Each structure stands twice: as structure tokens, then as C-alpha cells.
Amino acid sequence: MSNDEFNKKTALITGGAGGIGLAIAQRLAADGTQLILLGRNQEKGDAALALLTQTGATVEFHSVDIGNQENLSHAMEQILQNHPQIDILVNNAALSGFTGPVLETPAEALDSVLAVNLVAPFLITQFLLPGMKKAGYGRIINISSVAPRVNPPHSVTYNMSKAGLNSFTASLSREVAAQGITVNAIAPGLVLTNRIKDSRLPSLAKESGRSTDEVLQAMTSRCDTKRLTTEEELADAAAFLCTPSARNITGQILEMSGGY
Ligand SMILES: NC(=O)c1ccc[n+]([C@@H]2O[C@H](COP(=O)([O-])OP(=O)(O)OC[C@H]3O[C@@H](n4cnc5c(N)ncnc54)[C@H](OP(=O)(O)O)[C@@H]3O)[C@@H](O)[C@H]2O)c1
Numbered sequence: 273m274s275n276d277e278f279n280k281k282t283a284l285i286t287g288g289a290g291g292i293g294l295a296i297a298q299r300l301a302a303d304g305t306q307l308i309l310l311g312r313n314q315e316k317g318d319a320a321l322a323l324l325t326q327t328g329a330t331v332e333f334h335s336v337d338i339g340n341q342e343n344l345s346h347a348m349e350q351i352l353q354n355h356p357q358i359d360i361l362v363n364n365a366a367l368s369g370f371t372g373p374v375l376e377t378p379a380e381a382l383d384s385v386l387a388v389n390l391v392a393p394f395l396i397t398q399f400l401l402p403g404m405k406k407a408g409y410g411r412i413i414n415i416s417s418v419a420p421r422v423n424p425p426h427s428v429t430y431n432m433s434k435a436g437l438n439s440f441t442a443s444l445s446r447e448v449a450a451q452g453i454t455v456n457a458i459a460p461g462l463v464l465t466n467r468i469k470d471s472r473l474p475s476l477a478k479e480s481g482r483s484t485d486e487v488l489q490a491m492t493s494r495c496d497t498k499r500l501t502t503e504e505e506l507a508d509a510a511a512f513l514c515t516p517s518a519r520n521i522t523g524q525i526l527e528m529s530g531g532y
Pocket of ligand 1: 286287288289290291292293310311312313314316336337338339340363364365366367388415416417418459460461462463464465466467468
């Protein structure tokens with residue numbers, strides 16, 4: 273058995289206090305992984321801390337807007353002072369951003385989505401890579417989307433950001449593979465997180481003149497499996513990518529959409 277089977281790991285998860293990020297945090301904590309969660313909303317962070325510590329997890333939450341480079345750098349410097357060795361990075365936080373036709377999309381909307389969905393994963397990776405290289409071990413998991421393949425209309429900034437994230441995944445994986453660091457993306461189809469229930473479905477319903485139930489049914493029936501992927505299934509996949517069995521899987525975009 274190699275070292276990575278014995279040592280307890282530390283994982284940094286952006287957007288780890290809610291939705292898919294929290295499911296991944298819960299799953300990794302169940303494996304004994306120490307957690308560092310990043311998000312903007314302190315109340316959400318406190319709730320996640322309460323939930324995770326109840327299960328015996330070692331976890332901390334840092335409130336930071338990762339789209340603000342200065343704030344992000346400051347937070348990362350602080351985190352690295354206390355945790356020079358972070359083994360697992362899950363770049364999960366993202367914004368859906370502006371929805372509308374390309375001609376109506378302001379350049380600022382592109383800037384703000386790229387800042388959170390693409391530039392922040394790039395910068396956080398730059399902070400963590402030296403420690404991973406030194407240890408000869410690292411797992412980087414970027415939460416992408418089916419968007420770069422499906423290209424849903426009126427979501428150009430989001431689609432572009434996730435296409436960039438896939439490209440970053442593939443490019444970086446080649447550069448660091450020989451140093452024990454794998455880089456993969458998980459690309460979900462629709463997942464019924466609170467954000468989707470509270471905001472995305474109602475907005476799609478409004479756009480198409482249908483009820484949210486009708487929109488949900490139409491999206492579900494587009495999946496070959498006739499069901500949506502759950503947060504827990506995504507978390508299981510992320511956890512698998514951190515196991516020794518996955519040590520030779522790198523540069524992959526793992527679609528989990530039920531064939532959407
Ligand atoms: N749900 C889906 O159907 C679906 C489908 C395909 C891909 N995905 C991808 O899956 C990932 C998670 O999505 P989700 O549905 O779980 O969304 P979510 O519940 O909205 O979670 C996104 C997280 O990102 C954090 N975040 C957003 N902007 C941030 C910023 N500027 N600084 C720090 N944190 C920030 C949010 O934290 P705060 O609330 O504290 O800001 C939130 O916890 C995203 O990458 C998304 O693109 C989701």
C-alpha cells in the first residue's frame with residue numbers, strides 16, 4: 273500500500289457550504305478528510321460548520337468573495353500559513369451569471385462570471401500546486417457542467433466559463449501528471465440544488481410560459497436514464513477520484529447527466 277492510502281488528507285472546497293459543494297464536503301468528511309470551506313455567506317458557512325462538526329469532522333469556513341483577486345489572495349495566504357499541505361482541491365463555486373442574448377450581454381457580466389468560474393480556480397490552483405508538488409500528491413477536481421457541450425442559449429458567459437474550466441483541466445493535467453497530481457472535471461447535468469429549485473427552474477418556466485413542474489419534467493425526460501443526477505452521486509464520484517484506485521485517471525471530463 274502507498275502512503276496515500278494511510279495518510280489523512282486535507283481538502284479545500286470552494287462553495288463548500290451549500291449545494292453540491294456541501295455534499296462533497298460531507299462525503300469527504302465521512303472518509304476522515306479535514307475540510308477547509310470557502311464561500312461568501314457567513315451564515316451558510318456557520319450552518320455547514322454545525323452540520324459537519326456534528327459528524328465529527330474537522331472543518332473550518334472562510335468567508336471570501338473568490339471573484340475578488342485581492343481578497344482571495346489574502347484568504348489563501350492565511351489558509352496556507354495554517355495548512356501548508358492541502359492535498360485535495362475542489363473548485364466548485366460558480367455563478368450562473370447573466371442570462372440573455374449575446375447582443376444584450378454586457379462585458380462586465382462576462383468579467384464577473386469568468387472571475388468566479390475560471391480565474392478563481394486558476395489562482396487557487398496556483399496557490400496549492402507548490403505544496404502538492406512538494407508532497408508528490410494532489411487531487412484537483414473542477415466542477416464543470418454539460419454546458420460546454422449542450423451550449424444552452426442565453427447563457428453564453430456561463431457556457432464560456434465552463435468550456436475554459438474544461439480546457440484548464442486538460443492542460444494542467446498534462447503538466448503535473450508525472451508528479452502524482454491528477455486533475456479531472458466532473459460535469460453534471462441538472463441537479464436539484466436549492467439554487468436550481470429557487471431560481472433556475474422558475475426563470476426557465478417564466479421564459480417558456482410553462483410551470484416549473486413542466487420544465488422539470490421536460491428536462492428529466494431528456495435524460496436517457498429518465499432521472500436527474502443527485503448531489504450524493506456527484507459527491508461519490510469526487511470521493512472516488514481521491515482514492516488510490518483513481519490514481520491513473522487524469523485529464524478527464526466526467527459527465528454525470530444521465531445521458532442528457
Ligand atoms: N445544480 C446544477 O444543476 C448544476 C449543473 C451543472 C453544473 N453545476 C455546477 O456545480 C457547482 C455547484 O453548483 P450548485 O448547484 O451546488 O450551486 P450553489 O448551491 O449556488 O453553490 C454555489 C456555491 O458557490 C459559492 N459561490 C458563488 N460565488 C462565489 C464567490 N464569488 N465567492 C465565494 N463563493 C462563491 C456559493 O457560496 P455563497 O452562497 O456563500 O456565495 C455557493 O455555496 C457549480 O460549479 C455549478 O456550475 C451545477
